[in-house]
Amino acid sequence: MTRLTIAELQTIRDKNRATFTLRKGECKARVTVHMGTCGIAAGARSVMTSLMNEIALSGREDIIVKTSGCGGLCAREPITVIELPDQPPVIYGDLNEEKIKEIFREHVIRGNPAGEYALALGSETIF
């Protein structure tokens, strides 16, 4: 490490924004990939890898990616849910490596839900 100045301290903070986001849980977008047995069998693993590559490419460091179990709609796996602040979650189904890239760019980066792949809006009723 070279000798730092006060400005460079801030650069380090900005550079580590992704780690900070992850540990503090403060994010601009949350993407949940369903990774139950059904999801993995339908190809959720490669959807996840593709998504992670896409995030790295975008350079965005304020996105949290989580996994979850089976969502109950096994027929439409791989399924992914995208949540942006102040917007209802959008559920996407029948995904593959290509579709997730497109959805990521359209929904997470530009902020427009990718209607053509969306299965539903909002979360299920929890009693």
Place this chain on the structure above:
Amino acid sequence: METAVRTHAMLCGGTGCMASGTMKVKAAMEDEFKKKGIQDEAKVVLSGCNGFCAKGPVMAVYPDETFYQDITPADVPGLVEEHFLKGRPYQKLTFKEHEKKVAIPSIHDIPFFKHQVLVVLKNKGLIDPERIEDYIMMDGYKALSKALTLMKSEEIVKVVSDSGLRGRGGAGFPTGKKWELGLKIRADKKFVVCNGDEGDPGAFMDRSVMEADPHAVIEGMIICGVATESHKGYIYVRAEYPLAVKRLQIAIDQCYEAGLLGKNILSTGFDFDLEIYQGAGAFVCGEATALMRSVEGKRGMPRPKLWRSAVKGLWDKPTVLNNVETLANIPQIVLNGAGWYRSLGTEKSAGTKVFALTGAINNVGLVEVPMDTSLRKIIFDIGGGMINKRRKFKAVQLGGPSGGCIPEAYLDIPVTYEEIQKSGAIVGSGGMVVMDTSTCMVSTAKFFLDFTADESCGKCAPCRIGTKLMHDLLIDICEGRGREGDIEILEEMSDTIITASLCGLGQSAPNPVLSTIRHFRHEYESHIKDKWCTAGVCRDLCTFYIEEKICKGCGACMRACPSKAIEGEKKKPHKILQDACLHCRTCVDTCKFDAIKILPLSARTAGEADLQFLAGMMTEATAGIEKAEV
């Protein structure tokens, strides 16, 4: 291009968890990540002490904020498959509330964490202590930047004074006052010293801070350097803390490389050098003046306090000495202001205090609470209450060998310097040992006097001879040679030692005896007059006896007895053979029905009828006490 990481498993790398097998779990997890092909998107990070030492190795997974405890390498495949791949909490290892047995996965719902307020420990478990980038990421060295560019020395001293921060090493001296004097004195050389010589039995706060967040201590020291116009610092750590020494050294090296230590810090023109001085572990070296002699390479012994160290300390130069926790508070105070710090705690005891919570409670570990928190909340809400449900809370020991024991009646007082002092103990450095009804208070006092007599440096007679004589007298009392008037002799000797000892450690050495006499005088009396240790700890002062009416004849005590001193048939009352009994208490701890009574020494030769009568009276008496307490 670096790959994006979606989850961090913050595995605790504190000394406690390390001893429980953290490194094996880490290796197993990294292996398993590879097997599942998620090694690029999931990372294992070794953090500093998480605080929940009783359940180690522990781990917090982010961003899910799921908490796992008691992890073994054998659990790892299941854990990785369930949590890291499928995103479901792995129920087997999540925290469970002691009575309800309900699984609580989130770290914020666990009572141990929920009731804490973190200032000093704010980065615990969130950063890798060996990476300076992690510390900088959490606003590290922001306070130093502010102090160097936007504040004058006087302004820094004023913020620290206004914050009401008091020395966290034990005495509670206002930190601002110390700094003010350090700044005012003119000299060609001044020193900043950090006291990391944590010597109280049962205390591990400073060790954890140095291990979990070494940069916070270093930043506090550099700021102290700026405030008092000093350019050289020493961190005094005992060699028994190898992990703390290692992580501090890594942090210091990183700072030199990054230009945060050495010449021209952050290109502002300020110079500050820092080095570690390892102590050999003598208790007396925790005393400020003895510590300075030790750094000078001499035998660690206190000097008379004719002048303050801030006037003439290390090598007779002005020296500002602060405790680890005090210094770790400084960056936060400089960054957020005195008012922010004052909003925590009380008027005279501002801010938070870290306690090392140990003893007969469920959640042993490291806790940080505002100073207006009650002892009851710390012991029962955060600590989770007594670990043995059949026993009751008896006392809590605060302040180590300089402190005292606080009984149940005082549990609702806040942990402020003033209130704790009124109860006969001191806040001290933060060791908090909880004792239940199986503890003998005379033996507890004896333990601490044994410690101070052993650790006395020998320079002044009141401490060197006095503590030894007090210890001898306590041994006599515990072994049945106590005589009428011994309590008064103990009190008189205490008075002399407090008045005439040279240093703070000697002056406070009799406190464990005085506080137990004050709150548990009846125990001393029963040891001396009745030859009866009611807790059954002093072997020469008790008789174990099975009350026939209560005994179910289950045979548990018979199987547990190491000397085969218990006989009896199944489902019929058992009997202890007094000649063979070792008085080890094993049967008392084993019996589920409280049938085994602890009677006075004289009962060993008493007739059967007398014993039954005595035991029956004791059962009634305990029932009476319980009723009165309700």
